Amino acid sequence: MRKNILVFGFNRISVEALQRMDGDALDITVVDHDKERLQLAAEHGFHTVCIDYRNDDDLKSLGIGSQVDTLFCFFQEDSENVFLTLSARALDPDVKIIAIVEEGESGEKLVAAGANKIIDTYQICGRKIFELVKKPEITQIIDQTVFGRHDLHIAEVCIPEHSKLEDTYSSHLGLNQRFNLVLIGIVDKELGDDLFFTTGERDHLLNAGDILVILGTSREIRAFKNDVAKNLVEN
């Protein structure tokens, strides 16, 4: 099933985000109340809709509450994002809402309004620069590999039902030898939705639905994903 995604506000962040989204696998709609910005978005080849986000009926007409999976609030003003988050959350308790924050203190308000994830651009940037000062090697590696230029990616693999990985212990996976991948962390559904980084503190028994976060080249990630999908235990 194709995911239905709404991006509110067309600006620098949405351009960056849109460029990295897989347009073939996702139904992406750019929404704004400013005609000029939408014009620009249309020139970039995106599907655009012009509505007033303050109107609940307009939001419903976009499919919030029915088919929309994820909503990005990329407006410049925090107040706009808070309002949009609040309206969307009221229409649909399950939709995923990701919002950006301009001022630090607005983050709490967005969470209170029902956003699932807050992206504080300036905070992330500040921390990143600090990291560069403090440990330049690590930051460079993350920058150059995960963030693009080199073929090294972070990916998540969900363990399907009847997989042969079921009932194995995470310490026995041996991903680094067998698949040339590094296991970064595991979401053990028995213990909730938290990500446990692989630090050898506890050995996780894998079940269907658990998620492995791995680091590796795209070819090997694909190989592993195929392997997980194929090798189902024959019933």
Place this chain on the structure above:
Amino acid sequence: MIARISVVSAYYLKNSRRYQCCKRFVYDLLENPNSRLKSWFDLFMICLVIVSVSMLVYQVENQTGVWGDYLEHAVVSVFIAEYLMRLWLCSDTHLILIRHYEKSEYLNISFQLSAPLKEIAGKKFAYIFSPFAIIDLLAILPSYRPLRILRVFLIFRLFKLFRYSNSIKVFSDVLASKRFELITLLVFLGFLIFISSIAIYLFENPIAGGNITDLYDAVYWSIVTISTVGYGDITPQTFGGRLVTLVLILTGLGVLAFFTSIIVAAFNDKMHSLRENRTYAELDRYHRFIIICGYGRVGQEIAAQLLQDKQKFVVIDQDDAHIETAKRQGILAIQGNVTQNETLLNAGINREASTVLCVTGNDVTNVYVTLSSRHLNADVTIISRANRHDNVKKLHQAGADHVIEPFAIAGLLAAEYIGQPVAFEALTGILQEQKDILLETISVTEKCMLQNQEIGAIDFLAYKLTLVGVISTHALHQHHKNRFQIKKQHFYFNPDSHFHLQSGDMLIVLGREYSISHLRDQVEQSKLMH
């Protein structure tokens, strides 16, 4: 002959390292405003002056024994030594000699000792007659027995205190900046006292029935009255005298108010630069610090992190509100235009600054600051923020070592969230150091336990760590797979178990802070045990 000897010895001094070191030391001790030694020396001298003056006060009514004399001798010898050293410091005699000698050599005329001697003497005398030198001399002279009569000049020792604290300098600077107003006031005051003295004398002379016997009394009375002190030892008796008094008191109030306001205004004007000077003085004490240009949201975030990490840094911004925020947080801040070289130089880009962060919201400013920072200091690390992707290349061209694109990072994280929310979580977790899980480097040093080890032989799990990769410049590793070129180094992702670690390599591990520092400590210890 004498001329020859003096020139030779001048050259000898010029080339003598010992002499230079010696002079440098004395300069640091006495004059260099940035040296720590001078602050200690000043403190010592202040104590010495206070001790010697307290003894003087004690001697007014009591007898001090032989120890008192010893102390006095000791104090005076320190003063004399200090005086002579300052005299020595005030000019470089040998350099003057050499300059004159080389000049006459060049012009092919015979070298005469008289000209340089005249210049040297002139310089030394100029110093001797400077106010501070005179105070120094007067503090010493009265101790000389035949000059005992000058004992009252021992009070000059107290004036010496001014030399060791810069408060008097600040005060005189402030006064000097308002010279015109003060002179106007002084002239006005002079006229006023002159007129009132004459008037009161005319009204209140003994023949007219008053108390003022002569003009000296009249001037004394005028000053006491105009300053609103009013002792009351001389009071006007006649009608005319009282009228003069009334007028004088009222004008006196005005004059005082005027004087006070001038001083206050002058201090207000100076306050800004005084504070700035304090900032610079504080900066001078730092070794390896970071300059943050721009104290907006990003700058504040960096500052908060750096504070937590106890790193030294200074903030430059032009905006009043930003500077105010920084000062409230107790952060060193300089208000100024970062695009001016002077601001960066004042902030110490040429001294101990290790890193410059250009994080203003304006790419034009960032490019400009990057360019001028690189121009001013070729070795400093420059990290710059690019708000538009097109400017990344320009910033690199301008000399930035690293360029950060806040919007690109945010966009990336947002995009990752749709497909891979957990990976997204991991990435932000590592980036923002949540849950105290860190990605850290562990250096393989000469003779440590990791050197020449195979990766397979190290049990990272036992250390509760996950090995992600190795950074190395070593050519030996180049046949290994998963090699990524990063600047001048190579990053080997997930190295296989035959990977031989060499000194200079860096392991990249994921784990909790304790596990990482535990392994680091062990590596350090193994080096010492070797």
